Amino acid sequence: MKLIIAAVGTRMPDWIETGYREFAKRLPRDCPMELVEVKAEPRASGKPPAALMAAEAERLRAALPSRCRLVVLDERGDDLTTRQLADRMGRWMQEGDDVAFVIGGPDGLDPAFKSSAHEKLRLSSLTLPHAMVRVLLSEALYRAWSLLNNHPYHRE
Structure with a gap:
């Protein structure tokens, strides 16, 4: 199983790239994590938010494997909780599909794209910068993997 983080937006600050890479490199070869970035639709184009999100959804669809579990x-x-994410990750690993x-x-994700997802996850009740979500999500996925594999990273 491969973990894919697909994100709208490119050219992130160095600290975002460093944070993501730190957790991606900790995962073993049998559970690699890959970052897929797609270009954001220019906000200065004058298009309404629905059209911007639809264009970004098309880029996301094109960038993702045709067969993967889609989690928005x-x-x-x-x-x-971390334990619940680990349990879910364990099920995904048994199913064998890549998880994106x-x-x-x-502006968020296109409603039609969201409705096509297998699952929806929430990271926080706080509003988070989209770039920071990459780091938080990669850490959460590594932590869930470590819990599944009795690695001492996670402490309960």
């Missing part, structure tokens, strides 16, 4: 990050998604976690752009 959404403020109305499931609010999981999708982070939307400044």
